[in-house]
Amino acid sequence: MSRHLPPGQPLLTFPEADKSPLSIRAKALVFVDPRSRKLRGEVERLAPAGLPVLIRGESGTGKELLARQIHRESGRSGLFVAVSCGALSPTWAEAELFGHAVGAYVGSACSRAGWFGSANGGTLYLDEIGDLPQNLQDKLLAALETREVQRLGAPQPTPVDVRLVAASSVDLAQAVAAGKFSERLYRYLDEGCLELPALRERPGDILPLAEYFLGVYAQRLGLPLPQLGAGAQLALERHPWPGNTRELESVIHFALLVCSGDEILPAHLNLPSSAAPLAVIEEQLARLDARELASLQALLAQAGV
Ligand SMILES: Nc1ncnc2c1ncn2[C@@H]1O[C@H](COP(=O)(O)OP(=O)(O)OP(=O)(O)O)[C@@H](O)[C@H]1O
16 A cells, blocks of 8 residues: 555555446545545445536546446446547437437438437436537436437437436536526536545645556556655645646656656656746745755755756
């Protein structure tokens, strides 16, 4: 277990990760920062309730992973089906989402359940739901409320039982105010709202996540597990992570590939140097403790300064 994980608060790991709906790559969810642990409590409360859930958070914060965890804890036996609304074809979005009957349009030689039907008994995860074409927003709400879906060209509606978990990186309330998003669908989703903070707002997760990704990638690539040096730890904690956990994951993956010794150094992280004004740097230096000062001196010595 990571040195940065306090005892009694282990990773949320999954023994049969390959068979779990967590994700193809993820083997665990790292929740160490107090804000993440609070979120984990909210997930435990919301997951079995069967309510729709809206996850709000910046890109790369882990929204899909959280949605998979909600499905996992819901006890629903159907599939977890993830759909990126921005990737739906403008022409065929309705058929892709709700399915179609045989002969519904030229070339449709067989019927399709659509993403909605595929999630029957399970969870439909709609990423960036704000990008869902407006004409489909009310149709989606009707299908969820009536538990019936009208496939394109089908004479009758088909019964479906779908739990919706949606995600958005934009403020849907503003999209509603701008007339770009259905107010009724927003109200339906807003019943169960989860806020996934940006990585910089839950700094206690940074080092545990870094160590977790080091372990995952070292194992996957068959490489020895290096230590995360003190200078590298400092650099990781100071970076603002605009790309959130996804950015941290790729930084650690890269560091592992370029690190030749048994310690990850700041240079291996290839983080952009911050263009902080001198006053900010002075203020940060004044706040360093003895351990951090020693790391900084070692760092400068390494760089030959
Ligand atoms: N708490 C966490 N523990 C372990 N891995 C995580 C955690 N959060 C995110 N990740 C990993 O970070 C990467 C990005 O997560 P994910 O795809 O869920 O983010 P997202 O918010 O859905 O992104 P986007 O908005 O771009 O779709 C994934 O590889 C995921 O496995």
